[in-house]
């Protein structure tokens with residue numbers, strides 16, 4: 261990265277789930293207060309706020325920070341669908357690297373329980389959405405193509421969910437903590453063939469907060485255990501009116517390539533990854549796009565155990581979106597909370613041994629002609 | 645500037661069907677006379693060059709089914725329904741409803757446009773051409 265190096269010095273989140281009695285403010289204030297407390301900074305020392313959300317309505321960030329003694333400073337609200345929280349971090353990191361501020365608070369928050377349940381409401385101005393497109397259908401078409409082109413079966417898709425639930429069972433912040441079997445995954449309610457309910461992320465509510473500071477502030481704070489940001493990348497994808505290879509999502513390939521260049525690191529250096537497993541097939545496609553294996557080898561990588569504990573790179577130790585949950589605007593920030601806990605040795609039962617380098621990846625989709633409309637990739641290194 | 649800028653009237657439901665000389669209905673997209681960018685449904689401004697010199701482009705009634713899914717939970721309409729991406733020889737990929745039973749389809753098969761009396765359209769198995 262160019263400019264001053266930037267650190268995440270504290271991170272906090274609430275357990276994901278259906279928090280019917282909590283507003284956006286109610287969801288976000290506890291992690292914001294905890295992140296502030298653990299940062300060693302007073303609320304009055306925060307110089308900027310970036311709040312990612314998709315469905316919070318006007319002035320979501322201001323509604324939150326006015327409750328914790330933050331006032332007068334710039335508060336920027338960021339919508340980038342599922343990439344909202346990670347885009348808020350991207351904005352904060354680059355503003356600090358450019359020297360605009362020395363400290364920032366990043367919030368990711370969303371409350372999907374307000375919609376009752378079922379599929380995410382997409383923007384009906386879009387042509388494909390008017391034709392009946394929903395997110396599970398998009399991923400289901402990707403899954404059917406995956407089963408056609410790769411040497412894979414629905415059991416392999418189900419294995420992604422089995423792994424996610426196994427990881428999530430050790431995460432007190434996960435919405436789903438019960439382990440499942442391949443048979444249970446395949447026998448669960450059909451959503452969009454070939455995807456079943458247990459291959460789809462749940463709808464729920466969540467909030468996560470990060471305090472981000474420049475290298476100078478980190479030194480002044482006494483060099484606390486932190487994440488040094490080695491890469492912070494955001495892409496919006498290429499519009500295509502015609503053929504698109506759904507197994508080669510160019511937006512993630514390009515984002516990953518730029519992130520590795522920025523970091524001066526490669527996929528072999530990663531100890532853990534939190535990636536956008538909104539649906540089972542996505543994890544397999546993203547193994548390839550993030551370079552964890554060669555294109556075409558993702559089924560083998562999953563089957564080999566290379567992406568769970570004991571493997572070369574633990575993917576989604578938190579349980580990922582499938583088990584931890586996916587309150588869309590919160591997810592990108594919550595992934596960084598998991599990276600923070602893992603790299604600072606605070607992940608408890610699900611600790612990845614001696615984790616030093618982490619990558620987080622989140623997309624944001626749902627409009628015609630684009631694989632996804634947003635993709636954010638961050639790479640972090642343990643610093644202390 | 646002597647002319648005023650007006651918004652695109654893109655919420656008016658686009659005309660997607662036209663009738664060929666032999667009376668068969670076809671989907672119609674647009675082609676840019678300047679840069680050849682092709683799109684479905686038809687548009688009034690080219691996404692390739694921002695020009696407005698677009699012509700209607702009647703599309704083939706037969707295409708290749710890239711992938712498909714029967715949707716059983718949806719926020720947007722009554723379920724179940726089957727959606728597929730159909731790649732047409734002129735270039736555009738069309739998100740289409742597929743008629744009939746899910747079991748009737750396989751990836752990469754040929755599918756053909758079906759238009760009902762009420763003007764609703766979908767793709768179904770192409771019985772005239774073998775893949």
Ligand SMILES: [Zn+2]
Pocket residue numbers: 676677678679680681690691692693694695
């Ligand atoms: Zn053009």
